[in-house]
Amino acid sequence: MEDQLTLVLAGTGKTGRRIVSRLRARGWPVRIGSRKGEPPFDWRDQATWAPALRGVRSVYVAYIPDAAFPGAAAAVRSFSSLAARSGVQHLVLVADRGAEEAVRCEQAVQQSGTEWTVIRTGFITQNFSEDVIAGAIRAGLVALPVGGVTEPFTDAEDIADVAVAALTEPGHTSRTYDVTGPRLMTFADAVAEIANETNREIDYMPVTTERFIATLIDQGTPAPFAAQLADLMAEVFDGRRSHLADGVQQALGREPRDFADYVRETAATGAWNPG
Incomplete structure (x- = not known):
């Protein structure tokens, strides 16, 4: 497998670290793409891209902070072009379902000249336990600028399984997988x-976009990022993603993980215990 080196961008993030763990368990050579990686990789510093791509056969492309953020497509297009020139054979992109900038990221990968696979995801289930929402749950109140729209929350374990299949097995090139959970739910x-x-009282409260942004800023989030995040949520939580897809079944031949399974496993870890 010496010639199967895989670069996993955002390799310490929610999906990336799960992919790294799975690849290593298979004995697959992995390079973690992060600012603390060896060599380092930073989406904002193109000088780090070529060293990270050296000797790489395939790449899991996860744009930071998100493929739906402004500027993502231009960066992904530049990176994909460089990857093709560097000898990379396969790009596996993770992108948001229904976001216009994410669609442009998909096009950038598809037009790169390499083999490609696209994994479209919704709101990642693990955001409830591995992101700022976890603190809100521990505090007993989750306030987001999302009303009664339904979302088929996407489990990071499913994303990782589909990505690893695409990176290591034949039959996934030129495929786009819409990865969702098995049911629609509101927040x-x-x-x-x-x-x-x-066994706790935890409330959910829809809030205005303005209040959401102000709260993030009060918590230390830079104002431009808070505004971009709010814009993204307004874009995708308008009902366009309120339908199920069978990407997990297509890619893996099994049903996706249910939200209840995630909740049961996570609650057992104590991640949501107050304090």
Whole structure:
């Protein structure tokens, strides 16, 4: 497998670290793409791209902070072009379902000249336990600028399994997989399931975009990032993603993980215990 080196961008993030773990368990050579990696990789510093790509056969392309953020497509296009010139054979892109900038990222990869696979995802389930929402759950109140729209939350474990299959097995080139959970839920539904499993009172409160941005800024989030995040949520949580897809079944031949499985496993770790 010496010639199968895989670069996993955002290799310490929610999906990236799961992919790295799975690849290593298979004995697959892996290079972690992060600012602390060896060599380092930084989306904002193109001088780091070529060293990170040296000797690489395939890449898991995860744009930071998100493929739906402004500027993502231009960066992904430049990176994909360099990857093709560097001898990379296969790019596996993770991108948001329904976001216009993410669609442009898909096009950039598809037009790069390499083999490609696209994994479209919704709101990642693990955001409830591995992101700022976890603190809100521990505090007993989750406030987001999302009302009663439904979302088929996407489990990071499913994303990782699909990505690893695409990176290591034949039959996934020129394929786009819409990866969702098996049922539609509102954010209030999701929080209620967590409250029930943890035997706690946890409320969900829809808030205005302005209040959401102000709260993020108060918590130390830079104002431009807070505004971009709010814009993204307004874009994708308008009902366009309120439908299920069978990407997990197509890629892996199994059903996706249910939100209840995630809640049960996470609650057992104590991640949502107050304090």
